[in-house]
């Protein structure tokens with residue numbers, strides 16, 4: 001068990017994965033509060049293809065900045081409606097701390113999960129929503145939706161999305177550095193929350 005949380009990550013955590021080619025965590029001078037929300041039904045997860053801004057062309061949850069005067073949960077609820085057109089009761093599922101060498105602010109991202117949404121899932125200027133299956137490969141049926149497109153997501157998402165899917169509270173951090181003109185993960189650590 002590891003007790004050495006990365007800087008910026010709090011809680012009593014048990015290490016699940018770590019890696020990267022960098023020895024040091026990146027420095028940062030301020031922390032911005034963000035949210036990221038994933039909706040579930042049966043063995044399916046709703047992701048959005050980001051159509052503009054940072055991360056264009058990647059699948060992700062729905063979220064963004066916590067605005068002044070808003071709680072994190074209020075921001076998550078608002079962003080879900082703005083980006084996917086739906087409302088749902090949300091619960092905090094984990095925390096993800098993101099740092100890159102492109103800017104000196106770190107992103108503290110509260111990860112939410114929800115089910116039983118209301119409203120019609122709607123494509124917006126920012127996101128194209130799409131359902132994916134996380135059912136085990138051996139019980140896949142021909143009419144089933146495609147699996148979670150990890151090859152088209154942020155590179156370290158495969159370390160924590162399974163924890164989200166399995167309802168294991170988690171926290172972790174990923175640093176990204178510009179390497180050969182591309183922003184690539186340089187160091188990461190993820191853990192589950194111990195009772």
Ligand SMILES: Nc1[nH]c(=O)nc2c1ncn2[C@H]1C[C@H](O)[C@@H](COP(=O)(O)OP(=O)(O)OP(=O)(O)O)O1
Pocket residue numbers: 034035036053054055060061063064065098107109154155156157174
């Ligand atoms: N699933 C994810 N995996 C990852 O590694 N980094 C992520 C991530 N989701 C978001 N990030 C990082 C990248 C990005 O710089 C930052 C904020 O992400 P967002 O896509 O929410 O930002 P936006 O610029 O769209 O915010 P708004 O303009 O407020 O909607 O957090």
